Amino acid sequence: MKVHDNQLVKKDQILFTIDQPRYQKALEQAQADVSYYQVLAGEKRREAGRRNSLGTQAMSREEIEQSNNVLQTVLHQLAKAEATRDLAELDLQRTIIRAPAEGWVTNLNVYTGEFITRGSTAVALVKRGSFYILAYMEETKLDGIRPGYRVQITPLGSNRILRGTVDSLSAGVTNASSTRDSKGMATVDSNLEWVRLAQRVPVRIHLDEQQANLYPAGTTATVVVTGDKDRNTDHESVFIKLMHRLREFG
Template sequence: MSLKPLTRTLLTLATVAVAIVLVAALWHAYVLAPWTRDARVSAHVVRIAPEVSGTVVDVAVVDNQRVAKGDVLYRIDPQRFALAVEQAEAQVAATAESMRQKRDEAQRRTGLDDLVPREDIQRSSRAVSIAQAEHRKALAALEVAKLDLERTTLRSPVDGYVTQLRLRHGDYAVEGKPGISVLDAHSFWITGYFEETKLRRIATGAPATIRLMGFDPLLSGHVTSIGRGIADENGTLDELGLPAVNPTFSWVRLAQRIPVRIEIDRVPAGVLLAAGMTCSVEVGERGRERTPRGRLASWLHAWM
């Protein structure tokens, strides 16, 4: 028997076997494996609003600057609030003097109780109580004035990065209206949107491998929570309060994507994280990429 037909047969069988393995790997990697290319880097953004209104006299930071907790961000003109403190201090002194006078007068009347009607003594005692209340009120007003003066200097509540800075010297800062935002440097996490058909392979606490689009090193993390709801386009209401159900239905149903939150455990040196970055996420055993099957799946995920 000639070896050439046998060689061709073996080569054909080997090619078919390799093709079957590749197709099976593709099917497993793309359809069954818990991975997604639709993932985003997320972070908490603290919107800082002043608690007093006034003109901005100093902006101490620039856009995208790294700041530490307690660093000054900007200052509001303190002159009006400093005057309010002086006025409150004067009111405290006035009420203290009035209280002293009322107390002295009450003590004199009490010492002359045989000569002074009891109604006058009671009236003097009530006057002392009123003067004491006025003094406490003045002290509280002084504390509020000092607090308002302190609030003219706005500081960063977290370690982070100033983002989208539009505040300028001379702007009018309005109480309760955010004027500056700081992205918390310690709050980065990944939100991966997984097809509902893959959720059965995802569990809280499962390890995850994160591949950023712009960086080669892989990030490690773990699943912290799985979303329990997404918007339903049929859930909107019309003007009568009735559900606006889509009258058409597609026979080709696409799997819905459910958000899964992934905490980042380790960020390799040289990797820069920014909220909104895109990435791919694979959930599974950490050592799997060291097996031949794992290497093939990782290679397929990297190119799909």
Template sequence: MSLSSVIPVLLTLGAVAVAALFGWFAWDVYMGRPWTRDGMVRAYVVTVAPEIAGRIVKLPVADNQMVHKGDVLFEIEPADYQIALDAARAQVARDQAALDYARANEGRQATLRGEGWVSKDVFQQSASSLHQLQAAVAADQTAVAKAELNLSRVTVRSPVNGYVTNLLAQRGDYANIGQNLVSLVDSDSFWVDGYFEETSLGRIRDNDPTTIRLMGYSQLIRGYVGGVARGITVVNAQPGQGGLASVNPIFTWVRLAQRIPVHIHIDQVPDGVRLVAGTTASVEVGR
């Protein structure tokens, strides 16, 4: 057999071998190692609302600013709450003075009654006044504790390490109780949800290593599988107008696989990669 006739055979065998190698690689990527481009960066968002009402007099943070746990986010005008505390303390002092007098008077009444100078009714009135004032002082002390608590709440601090986001409050705004004024993206809570097809779940195990690629970055993020969601919303289970199941007809020959959230813990974030909740991620399990 001449060399000219062998070369085409060798080229054909080489092309077949390369095609088989690429086919095996594609099978390993698509079937051997579960992956999805339908992933999303997630993070917990902490909403901060005042527990007292008043005008905002200090707002030392700015939108997108990094804050640490315990940093001041805003401060509410304290004058009204300081006045309420002073009034509560004055009430305690007044009722305490009356209680001291009633206690001394009750002691004198007890001595005189023992000597027969005071009737039983008069003594009982003195004892009743003493008990009422004791209750009044206890209530006053509770009012002082409440006023001190309210005064401590004029300064609102960050409960987590995180980033201020979508800040719309301004100094001078009037803050109402329970009104969301500051939202914080918890910087210690980032994770990735990979929405894998249900046909891939059998090859995903807890603690499997994962590789995450964010759209817009070439660097890879390392993580591991933290768990698989145990349920998703079933649209056909929603009752219709008559209370019966509302089943949507399906006319396709091939039924699409459901996508199930898989929680991915993040181990390492390369330098230069900024995690942003809601951004797109590709996730591969097994490497």
């Protein structure tokens, strides 16, 4: 292994390598096929050229056409061999797993000598500078939220206040009371309750400053949309701050 769990890595840094001998042999075999068909194509090209130059005075038209057809068949086989060679080379290159971007390796689930299957997830990478806030706002509060509005974010268990801006609101959420039948017709639940909980709508928030991995992706925070301007908390009393925090929970 080239890295360890939760390590910060650079873009294109090697994370781990898959055993290469099988892929190397496949590439060598594919290259041998390409070399064979290249030589064969050269011979058939010279033969076809010679027969075409002699013309029908020295041989039948059928023999000339047959020679041209053989050449086209060999060229087709050469193209297939080259494609197989290129694919084998790509497979060999992909045995070296590199970081697609700068970020933190997390949930590393592969170790030296372990077998992994094609398509399985062996490691996750959290891209540096990609952190954002996704707030699930009640639909009753959406009237006071607009793209560009300022946001105050308090990570759970912390008194530190982060700042951000509303980037966008989700265009739709799933309606659990309505489905579609096999013919595409709407099926509405006939047992709708009189008192219903407000739907939660995702609101994406852009952070003013990235916090590295101080607050890991997927953790919880309290979000308050303050409108066009930031809330000035420098001169607020302890009681006012407490009231704001209680209000944040509904």
